[in-house]
Amino acid sequence: MADAQERISDLVTNNKVVLFMKGNPTMPQCGFSARATTILTHLGAEFAHVDVLSDPEIRQGIKTYSNWPTIPQLYINGEFVGGSDIMMELYQSGDLAAQLQA
Amino acid sequence: MMDPERIKELIESHLPECTALIHNDMGDGEHFAAEVVSSAFEGLSLVKQHQLVYQALGDHMKSDIHALALKTFTTAQWAQRN
Numbered sequence: 001m002a003d004a005q006e007r008i009s010d011l012v013t014n015n016k017v018v019l020f021m022k023g024n025p026t027m028p029q030c031g032f033s034a035r036a037t038t039i040l041t042h043l044g045a046e047f048a049h050v051d052v053l054s055d056p057e058i059r060q061g062i063k064t065y066s067n068w069p070t071i072p073q074l075y076i077n078g079e080f081v082g083g084s085d086i087m088m089e090l091y092q093s094g095d096l097a098a099q100l101q102a
Numbered sequence: 103m104m105d106p107e108r109i110k111e112l113i114e115s116h117l118p119e120c121t122a123l124i125h126n127d128m129g130d131g132e133h134f135a136a137e138v139v140s141s142a143f144e145g146l147s148l149v150k151q152h153q154l155v156y157q158a159l160g161d162h163m164k165s166d167i168h169a170l171a172l173k174t175f176t177t178a179q180w181a182q183r184n
Contacts, residue, residue, distance in 0.1 A: 069163040085172050086148045
C-alpha cells in the first residue's frame, strides 16, 4: 500500500489538476465521473486523469490518501478539492474557476 | 440494500443538532441523495463537512451504499434557505 500512496503523491504533485475517475474523459464509466469531467471541460481546464478501474491499487489507495470513500476525486495544486457534489457547488459559486486559475 | 431510515438514524445520531433528509429516488436501496443540516459544519470546508457525514456512515459507504449525493448546510445556512 505504501507504494500506492507514493504514486498518488507523485501524481498530485506533478500535475496541477488531476481527476481520479472511473473510465476516461471521453468515455466515463459512471455518472458522477461524467459530471466531474463535464464541469472541468466546461471551465476549459486542462487536467490529467487517472482511470481507477484500470488500476485497483490506486482505486483503493486514493480513498485512504484523502480519507474520502468515493470516486471521482479532484486535486488542484496537490490539494484534495472534493468529489462531484463539491465540484458542482464550487462551480456554481465560481470558486472552482478561481482555484483552477490560482 | 440499505434502508433510508437507517441512513438518517446513523447520520443524525453522530452529528450534533442534526437533521438529515434522505432520498432514494431510484428506489433501489443503493443510490441515495441526502441533505444534512448540523451545527457541527460551522466554519468547516465542504470537504471536512462531507467527511463528517461519511464518518457517520462508516463501512456502509464501502458496502451497501453505492452512491450518496450529498449536500450539507450549517444551521444558519439552512435557516436562510427556508
